[in-house]
Amino acid sequence: xxxxxxxxxxxxxxxxxxxxxxxxxxxxxxxxxxxxxxxxxxxxxxxxxxxxxxxxxxxxxxxxxxxxxxxxxxxxxxxxxxxxxxxxxxxxxxxxxxxxxxxxxxxxxxxxxxxxxxxxxxxxxxxxxxxxxxxxxxxxxxxxxxxxxxxxxxxxxxxxxxxxxxxxxxxxxxxxxxxxxxxxxxxxxxxxxxxxxxxxxxxxxxxxxxxxxxxxxxxxxxxxxxxxxxxxxxxxxxxxxxxxxxxxxxxxxxxxxxxxxxxxxxxxxxxxxxxxxxxxxxxxxxxxxxxxxxxxxxxxxxxxxxxxxxxxxx
Numbered sequence: 008x009x010x011x012x013x014x015x016x017x018x019x020x021x022x023x024x025x026x027x028x029x030x031x032x033x034x035x036x037x038x039x040x041x042x043x044x045x046x047x048x049x050x051x052x053x054x055x056x057x058x059x060x061x062x063x064x065x066x067x068x069x070x071x072x073x074x075x076x077x078x079x080x081x082x083x084x085x086x087x088x089x090x091x092x093x094x095x096x097x098x099x100x101x102x103x104x105x106x107x108x109x110x111x112x113x114x115x116x117x118x119x120x121x122x123x124x125x126x127x128x129x130x131x132x133x134x135x136x137x138x139x140x141x142x143x144x145x146x147x148x149x150x151x152x153x154x155x156x157x158x159x160x161x162x163x164x165x166x167x168x169x170x171x172x173x174x175x176x177x178x179x180x181x182x183x184x185x186x187x188x189x190x191x192x193x194x195x196x197x198x199x200x201x202x203x204x205x206x207x208x209x210x211x212x213x214x215x216x217x218x219x220x221x222x223x224x225x226x227x228x229x230x231x232x233x234x235x236x237x238x239x240x241x242x243x244x245x246x247x248x249x250x251x252x253x254x255x256x257x258x259x260x261x262x263x264x265x266x267x268x269x270x271x272x273x274x275x276x277x278x279x280x281x282x283x284x285x286x287x288x289x290x291x292x293x294x295x296x297x298x299x300x301x302x303x304x305x306x307x308x309x310x311x312x313x314x315x316x317x318x319x320x321x
Contacts, residue, residue, distance in 0.1 A: 057209030058233050064210065065283050070145070070154030070194035073122035074177055074186060081120035087112060088119040090277075091200035093256060094213070094226040096263060104225060106259075111200055113253040114277055115180040115245060119198055124151055142190055154194035157187035158242055158279055179243055179277070193238065193281040200250065201278040205235040221269035240279040247273040 073085075081087045092108040112118055126148035128138070134146035141153035152174060161183040164170065172178070175186045199206060204214035207230035215229040247270040251257045260266050 057207075057211035061208060061210040062283060065196055065280070068196045068282075069123040069125065070127070070196060070282065071121050071198070072124045072147075072152045072154050073174060074155060074195075074198075075120050075172070076114075076117040076178055077120055078117060081118060085120035085122055088121050088198050090114060090119065090198065093251070093254075093260075094224060096221075096223040097225045099223065105223070106225075106263075108225075109254075109256060109259075111250065111254050114200070114243070114250075116253050117179065121198070124154055124194075126151060140190070141188070142192070142194065145194065153188045153190075155186045156189045156192035156194055156281070157240060159185045159187060161185055182243070184242070193284050195279055196282050197278075197280040199278045199280060201239070201241070201276045202247070203273065203275065205237070205239050205241065205276075206278055206280065207231070208233040208236050217273065219269070221263065221266045223263055223266070224269075236280060238281045238284065240281075241276045242279055243277040244274050247275050250275050 075082075075085070089110050089112060091111045093111060095104060095108045096106040097103065098105040124147055126138075127141075128135075128146045129144050130146060131144060134140050137149055138146040139149055139153075141147045142156075145154070147153055158177070161176075164178060164181050164183050166181070170176075170178070170183065175188070177184050177186055202213045203216050207214060209227075209231060212227045212230055214235065220226070220228060245253075248257070248267075251260055251270075
């Protein structure tokens with residue numbers, strides 16, 4: 008094991024950090040070795056690889072600048088959002104996959120369509136000419152809107168009510184929401200369906216199901232050691248049955264013995280997930296001062312290179 012990686016695990020053993028981020032001057036191959044090493048640790052009840060995967064995915068994703076809901080196909084220049092996946096099932100005989108995961112696109116019979124910022128830069132410096140500062144470290148072209156950072160419920164809408172929406176408004180089901188663009192908040196990155204509660208940090212896990220799951224369900228239940236993402240905003244909720252009806256899955260699921268009974272009364276949520284906020288904590292660097300970075304250095308390393316290391320709790 009090379010020296011930087013050895014120091015990582017030395018720090019890992021000496022700290023009580025649950026999930027703090029710091030930066031190493033490492034290559035993509037080094038990140039691969041770190042992933043293998045975390046799996047080798049075999050920490051009970053954790054999913055280190057899933058946490059690292061989510062952090063990499065989150066920090067590399069472009070912010071969402073415009074959002075609308077529609078029945079049918081998204082307009083030109085808008086991207087249809089995949090809200091999540093039904094997890095699939097395994098065979099009782101051999102434990103192999105019997106039904107593969109199925110993408111979920113619809114929420115209350117609506118499709119979410121998004122535009123992402125394309126001409127932007129995360130930087131510690133002043134914005135270049137033709138750009139404006141939308142968040143502390145984010146500069147966006149003056150030709151684009153600043154990213155969405157939150158959502159606020161306004162009112163119920165009657166079926167016969169005609170409403171002309173602005174770029175800062177959206178209808179979900181029969182509710183009108185205002186989209187927020189606050190400079191003090193992190194940008195909106197993902198819109199997801201979250202089963203049973205606030206989504207887990209680990210990308211390969213879903214929150215614990217309140218009632219016993221169907222024995223054929225192919226899912227890692229429970230957020231484990233790293234818990235859930237506290238920056239998530241739960242915007243709306245429906246029954247799990249309604250979700251499958253909206254996505255034309257009910258007839259398929261009815262063929263699985265006992266499946267419909269196992270989801271009776273269960274609730275799923277529409278989740279807005281923001282960009283991960285990076286902070287500097289001295290506790291994580293006490294073992295070796297060579298790893299100490301200021302908050303500004305940490306931000307710049309991530310913004311420039313996107314390379315992360317995770318210290319895991321023993």
